[in-house]
Amino acid sequence: MSKRFIAIAGNVGVGKSTLTRMLSARLGWEPFFEAVDDNPYLADFYQNMHLWAFHSQIFFLSRRLRHHYELLQRTNSVIQDRSVYEDAEVFARNLYEQGAMSERDYRSYRELYEVLCALLPPPDLVIYLRADVPTLLERIRMRGRAYEQDIDPDYLARLNALYDAWIEHFTLSPVLTIEAANMDFVAHRRHLDRIEAAVRQKLEGKDILLLSNGA
Numbered sequence: 001m002s003k004r005f006i007a008i009a010g011n012v013g014v015g016k017s018t019l020t021r022m023l024s025a026r027l028g029w030e031p032f033f034e035a036v037d038d039n040p041y042l043a044d045f046y047q048n049m050h051l052w053a054f055h056s057q058i059f060f061l062s063r064r065l066r067h068h069y070e071l072l073q074r075t076n077s078v079i080q081d082r083s084v085y086e087d088a089e090v091f092a093r094n095l096y097e098q099g100a101m102s103e104r105d106y107r108s109y110r111e112l113y114e115v116l117c118a119l120l121p122p123p124d125l126v127i128y129l130r131a132d133v134p135t136l137l138e139r140i141r142m143r144g145r146a147y148e149q150d151i152d153p154d155y156l157a158r159l160n161a162l163y164d165a166w167i168e169h170f171t172l173s174p175v176l177t178i179e180a181a182n183m184d185f186v187a188h189r190r191h192l193d194r195i196e197a198a199v200r201q202k203l204e205g206k207d208i209l210l211l212s213n214g215a
Contacts, residue, residue, distance in 0.1 A: 018185075061088065127176050
């Protein structure tokens with residue numbers, strides 16, 4: 001295949017980073033992981049979400065847009081852990097719907113996001129890893145990050161709903177949805193084999209909309 005750019009999207013704990021690493025190794029492509037702890041607004045945001053939500057989301061948006069642009073300039077194929085679209089379509093929208101971002105700030109944020117995304121070429125493929133809340137909670141528990149252990153199941157459920165709504169209307173790139181609760185690509189090599197085959201087929205233009213252990 002010629003140079004390709006794939007973004008892997010999905011909720012907290014669903015396995016984006018793991019699949020990015022394993023699929024990149026399998027295909028011989030470059031993995032790209034984005035750090036989130038360099039946001040200078042995060043500490044203030046957690047102290048006062050309503051006051052600092054807009055600033056924090058603008059920082060994340062500008063950083064992800066820059067990375068997206070830089071990845072497009074690479075001469076080699078790349079797999080990105082989390083897409084530029086998720087910050088706006090899922091996390092910023094959740095902040096707005098929960099009242100942590102004012103309507104004025106959210107409208108300004110959306111306008112900037114939509115204009116910039118219209119100027120950037122989209123990925124060749126978005127892989128959407130989808131899982132129910134019990135699966136997400138179990139995987140979060142297993143990876144053992146202390147700051148995630150008390151995550152609210154209702155928060156994960158809200159994000160799941162926003163992810164599904166985004167993917168349903170996303171038309172900029174082909175989408176391969178993987179039911180991650182039924183696919184253990186870490187423990188079962190054949191599951192990773194099936195994901196790799198589906199990715200190759202999607203990049204060839206074949207119509208595969210959903211991948212699960214039973215289909």
